[in-house]
Amino acid sequence: MIPAVANKMKSASDDPISEGADLEALNPADRISWAREKFSGQALATTSFGAQSAAFLHLLTTHWPDLPVVFIDTGYHFPETLTFARELTQRFGLNLKTYRPLLSPAEIESRHGKLWEQGPEGLETFHEIIRVEPMRQAFRDLQPALWLAGLRRSGSEHRQKQEVLSRQDSRWKLLPILEWTDREVGDYLKSPPSPIIPSGPRAMSPLETASPRNAWMRFPIPRICATSAGNGNVVCTTGSNDRFLIFFSMAIRSRVAFPFTIN
Numbered sequence: 001m002i003p004a005v006a007n008k009m010k011s012a013s014d015d016p017i018s019e020g021a022d023l024e025a026l027n028p029a030d031r032i033s034w035a036r037e038k039f040s041g042q043a044l045a046t047t048s049f050g051a052q053s054a055a056f057l058h059l060l061t062t063h064w065p066d067l068p069v070v071f072i073d074t075g076y077h078f079p080e081t082l083t084f085a086r087e088l089t090q091r092f093g094l095n096l097k098t099y100r101p102l103l104s105p106a107e108i109e110s111r112h113g114k115l116w117e118q119g120p121e122g123l124e125t126f127h128e129i130i131r132v133e134p135m136r137q138a139f140r141d142l143q144p145a146l147w148l149a150g151l152r153r154s155g156s157e158h159r160q161k162q163e164v165l166s167r168q169d170s171r172w173k174l175l176p177i178l179e180w181t182d183r184e185v186g187d188y189l190k191s192p193p194s195p196i197i198p199s200g201p202r203a204m205s206p207l208e209t210a211s212p213r214n215a216w217m218r219f220p221i222p223r224i225c226a227t228s229a230g231n232g233n234v235v236c237t238t239g240s241n242d243r244f245l246i247f248f249s250m251a252i253r254s255r256v257a258f259p260f261t262i263n
Contacts, residue, residue, distance in 0.1 A: 023164045028176040031164065032063040035146055035174055043146040044068045044097070044138070049085040055188045056150030056177055061092045067148070070097045070138045074130040075105040097142070099134040139171075146172045152180050 023031055035043060045060055045067055047053050060067055071085060089096050101108070108115070108129055115126035147168070152175075153160050166173050177185070 023174075028059055028180070029063055031174065031176040032060060032148070035148065035176075036064045036067075039144075039146040039172075042144060043148060044070055044142050044144045045148040045150075046070045046072075046135075046138075047150065048072070049081055049088065052150055052152065052177070052180075052185045054088060055180075055185045057088055057092055057094065059176065059188070060148070061094060065093065066095050068097050068142060069094050070099060070135075070142070072131055072134045072138075073098050073100045074134075075101060075108075076130060097138065099138045101130045101134055103129060144171055146174060148174045148176060150177055151175050152185075153178055154181055 023034065026034065045057075047057060047069055049071065057069065060069070073082070085096075088094065103111070108126075112122075112125065112129075115122040115129075118125075151162060153162060162175055162178055164175055164178050180188075
């Protein structure tokens, strides 16, 4: 049952401090249920179809089936990641909204060269083109009062300072699984009535190809995007789920018992 906080927040302009404190005490499912009650038709979620995406997306669709889920198809994803995205979209019935950069990879590299090889400034330009501007477009189109994301504190040092509910300029940001550890994500993935991850090694290959060794060639610095306080601009910072990715990669290679089938 959602506590009294659910009746205190009448609109997205109310003071979040007491509500955020109460939301900290809720489990992820109740946080999503609370958000659905208060922000129905005014919210979106984002996903990169990365390591913990299956758990986060399954939790979302169980408690908020029609929630729009935004995916930025940068043009630089591995084919296996896109396959994984299609499988999860079909399996969970995601209300997926895919956004893409204005320029194709060929156009980017024709105009700017290999930006990811041009130092920090090149990387900033690169991520502005392939991630930030498409995210801005999604916000313009969908006008959310609430943004849900699957970030976890264990993902990086930067995320240790995140709160379950925070204000980001014109919208709230809710992180339902913020406190979940790698083990808790794994436990959720293998929870009954059936494993969440589609069976077969190909479905899991994004977890392998997203490992530091392979991802470094495609995306030298993992990025986390968010709206900055004060001006509403979308900015990106570094972060990593390397431990989680390596854990799954090792599970796949060693064929250990886990919530999916290795054929």
